[in-house]
Amino acid sequence: MDVLAWLRDSDPALRWQVERDLAGEPPEVWEATRARVATEGFGARLLSLQDADGQWAGGAFFPAGFRGDEPQPWTATTWTLNSLREWGLDAAALRGTAELLAENSRWEYENLPYWDGEVDCCINAWTLANGGWLGADVAGIAEWFVTHRLPDGGWNCEWVEGSTRSSVHSTLNSLKGLLAWETATGGTEAVREARLAGEEYLLERRLTRRLSTGEPIAPGLGEFSYPIRWHYDVLNAASYFRDADRPDPRLAEAIELIRAARQPDGTWLQTERHPGRVWFEVDVPPGEPSKWLTLFATRVLNWWDAR
Template sequence: MDVLAWLRDADPALRWQVERDLAGEPPEVWEATRARITTEGFGARLLARQDPDGQWAGGAFFPAGFRGDEPQPWTATTWSLNSLREWGLDAAVLRGTAELLARTSRWEYDDLPYWGGEVDVCINAWTLANGVWLGADVAGLAEWFVEHRLPDGGWNCEWVEGSTRSSVHSTLNALKGLLAWETATGGSAATRAARRGGEEYLLERHLLRRLSTGEPIVPGVGEFSAPVRWRFTALNAAEYFRAAGRPDPRLAEAVELIRAARQPDGTWLQQRDDPGRVWFAVDVPAGQPSKWLTLSATRVLNWWDAR
């Protein structure tokens, strides 16, 4: 199987990353493919779902009318912005959206204004990344992460309930948000120190094991799925360290776990299906070769092996 050819035969949102990260194409090639996200495939379909008030599905984190009697839906504003940003959509295509959301969108938690965030670490991390991408004023949200980092080094969405122990899910999402902020703005000494400390929290555990018992850090740490959404896995975390440019030796065991999941034909399988409403499917069902996972895992291994 020609894995590279198989990966190239994909939606522009995936193909441009293959061209840039795996095929080594010059910028004029992958930038042209990336520009097609606006008018073709996943990107165009999701852009067409945007409401006149700037939201998707009529809500900030949950769609309008959500009652909590079904699995988490993946259609509301935050999830839709996450997808478009991660696919590589040019933020200029959404010109005016940041201003619209500032006026019209409120969090389901306490009716708080959208770009101010709320109390959930993961939600605030996605809002920080989406805000800096769209040009919203999210400087206060970046400093929120400095103030809400826990004594053990990371973050936990349950801090508001009194938790003082960090969560790897929350910590990884916080790191991604802070990295997006620093990449765009340079950050501050405080945000840079917070991010570095959060990295150490994960690296001390080699991305895999609890410090206290040596047991798996979370169930399913080696079960990879796409879209990633909120879940911590060894692959999701390794992708963060690749993006951050930190090939720390303590990643080695997690990288080998990723390598071991490669199939004989050079692909990686989708390993779980997350329930919940979606606008449309962007990857295959569990058990089938996933182009998104194969792209992600291959570039992690290439980065690691070339360090």
């Protein structure tokens, strides 16, 4: 199987990343493909679903009318912005959206203004990343992470319920948001120090093991799915460290779990789809080779092996 040819035959949201990160195409090639995200395929479809008030599905984190009697839906504003940003959409295609959300969107938690964030680490991390991308002033959220880091170095969305121990899920999502904001804005020294401390929280655990017992952090660390949503696995975590360009030796065990999941034909399989309403499917059903996961895993292994 020619894996590279298979990966190239894909939506522009995926293809441009294959061209840049795996095929080594010059910028004029992958930038042209990236520009098509706004006009073709997955990106164009999501753009066409935006409400006149700047939101999607009428809500900030949950769609309008959500009553909690179904799995987490993935159609509201934050989840849609996450996808568009991760697919490489040029922020110019959403010109005016930051202002519309400032005017019209409020969090379901205490009706707080959208770009002020709320109390959940993961929600604040996505808002930080999306705000930096769209040019909103989210510096206050960045500083929030500095003051809400827990004593062990990471973050936990349950801090508001009294938790004093960090979570790998919350910490990884926080790190991704902080890195995205720093990349977009240059960041601050205090935020960078907080992010590096959060990296140490994961690295001390080798991305895989509880510090107290050495047991696996959770089942299924070597099983991957796309879209990732908020879930922690070693591919998601290693992808962060690749983006941060920190090839620490303590990643080795996680890297080998990723390598072990590679199929004989050079692909990685979709293991599940997280339940919940979606606008449309963007990857294969469980058990089939996933182009998204194959891109992410190949990219991580290439980075690691070339270090």
